Amino acid sequence: MSIEAIKDKYERPILSLRITITNKCNENCLYCHHDGMDDSQEEMNADEIYRICEIAKNIGVRKIRISGGEPLIRKDIVEIVSKIASLDFDDISITSNGTLLGKYAKDLKEAGLNRVNISLDTLNPETYKKVTTKNLLESSKNGILKAVEVGLYPVKINMVLMKGINENEVDDMFEFCKEHGIILQLIELMDSENCDDEKFSRDYHYNLDPINEKLLSICDEVKTREFMQNRKKYFIDGGEIEVVKPIENSDFCANCTRLRITPDGKIKPCLLRNDNLVELISHIRNNESDSQLKEVFIKGIDKREPYNN
Ligand SMILES: Nc1nc2c(ncn2[C@@H]2O[C@H](COP(=O)(O)OP(=O)(O)OP(=O)(O)O)[C@@H](O)[C@H]2O)c(=O)[nH]1
Ligand SMILES: C[S@@+](CC[C@H](N)C(=O)[O-])C[C@H]1O[C@@H](n2cnc3c(N)ncnc32)[C@H](O)[C@@H]1O
Numbered sequence: 001m002s003i004e005a006i007k008d009k010y011e012r013p014i015l016s017l018r019i020t021i022t023n024k025c026n027e028n029c030l031y032c033h034h035d036g037m038d039d040s041q042e043e044m045n046a047d048e049i050y051r052i053c054e055i056a057k058n059i060g061v062r063k064i065r066i067s068g069g070e071p072l073i074r075k076d077i078v079e080i081v082s083k084i085a086s087l088d089f090d091d092i093s094i095t096s097n098g099t100l101l102g103k104y105a106k107d108l109k110e111a112g113l114n115r116v117n118i119s120l121d122t123l124n125p126e127t128y129k130k131v132t133t134k135n136l137l138e139s140s141k142n143g144i145l146k147a148v149e150v151g152l153y154p155v156k157i158n159m160v161l162m163k164g165i166n167e168n169e170v171d172d173m174f175e176f177c178k179e180h181g182i183i184l185q186l187i188e189l190m191d192s193e194n195c196d197d198e199k200f201s202r203d204y205h206y207n208l209d210p211i212n213e214k215l216l217s218i219c220d221e222v223k224t225r226e227f228m229q230n231r232k233k234y235f236i237d238g239g240e241i242e243v244v245k246p247i248e249n250s251d252f253c254a255n256c257t258r259l260r261i262t263p264d265g266k267i268k269p270c271l272l273r274n275d276n277l278v279e280l281i282s283h284i285r286n287n288e289s290d291s292q293l294k295e296v297f298i299k300g301i302d303k304r305e306p307y308n309n
């Protein structure tokens with residue numbers, strides 16, 4: 001029987017832990033919010049990540065998400081997944097740009113990874129170069145197809161919509177997704193103090209409301225992801241599109257069930273805030289007991305506030 005999840009003071013159960021295992025990346029996307037991290041180069045080792053997950057499991061967390069930077073940059077990524085998988089979570093997933101997945105997908109699947117979300121904003125090589133600053137479109141597509149081939153499921157494509165850059169490519173991307181049994185996630189471009197070019201996210205912000213309305217009018221079915229920020233999922237013509245629209249969305253934050261860990265081992269209560277971090281790694285390195293570490297987690301959970309309310 002699973003342990004009951006701890007709730008924060010807004011009655012939001014902590015069901016998911018998102019661990020940013022590195023700030024490093026082999027791309028440099030114009031809009032990148034770096035998962036809300038500062039630019040620390042310090043990283044936790046695989047055993048430390050395992051210990052954090054062990055405590056998370058003990059306080060009722062069900063799902064682990066590994067992110068970055070680019071998580072597949074780490075040479076020990078398969079070992080990290082394998083260690084986490086031994087803890088028997090309901091779901092272990094990675095968010096990646098896909099460029100190294102061709103190399104790692106099979107080993108990651110065998111190590112116990114359930115699924116991947118892969119960032120792909122465009123199928124056009126020039127636009128890809130413009131957005132990511134790298135010529136790695138083919139590697140990313142290969143990685144996506146490899147993930148499907150080895151049975152990571154579901155595979156999702158994260159497409160951040162940008163005005164004047166890729167907003168006209170949604171239909172093409174959806175066709176690509178349907179062809180390969182992939183879910184398309186349309187993501188609203190967020191403004192972030194972590195973005196190297198802060199102005200970019202404001203100048204290129206694209207409002208997803210009209211897309212939401214269009215999808216609602218043409219879909220065969222719509223579902224709401226409870227405990228997952230109440231996101232809408234649209235089923236259309238044998239395919240699936242999910243819309244991630246966090247900005248000024250109080251419903252999104254009211255249903256936020258995830259806690260984050262920074263690469264240097266701090267608990268981060270919210271993606272968009274850095275003023276309420278709670279130091280964790282020194283407690284892990286001091287070999288503190290389960291109950292002491294649980295207290296540190298509770299300190300982090302107590303600091304959770306809905307960003308939009
Ligand atoms: N504001 C905000 N945005 C989020 C949050 N979680 C995810 N997002 C946005 O959604 C994007 C996609 O996140 P992913 O890492 O692919 O994972 P996910 O979509 O949250 O999770 P699944 O749909 O379960 O796979 C992120 O890059 C963010 O832009 C969150 O807690 N707060
Ligand atoms: C920071 S990346 C880390 C994982 C991996 N490198 C990748 O690109 O998938 C995680 C996700 O954040 C999204 N993202 C980054 N900056 C964003 C922004 N300003 N607004 C919305 N989503 C953003 C990316 O598209 C990606 O799907």
Ligand code: SF4
Binds near residue numbers: 026119132
């Ligand atoms: S979005 Fe992902 S791939 Fe792009 S720069 Fe950020 S971390 Fe790297």
Ligand code: SF4
Binds near residue numbers: 246252253256270306
């Ligand atoms: S509170 Fe809102 S902005 Fe903060 S992590 Fe949760 S959903 Fe994202």
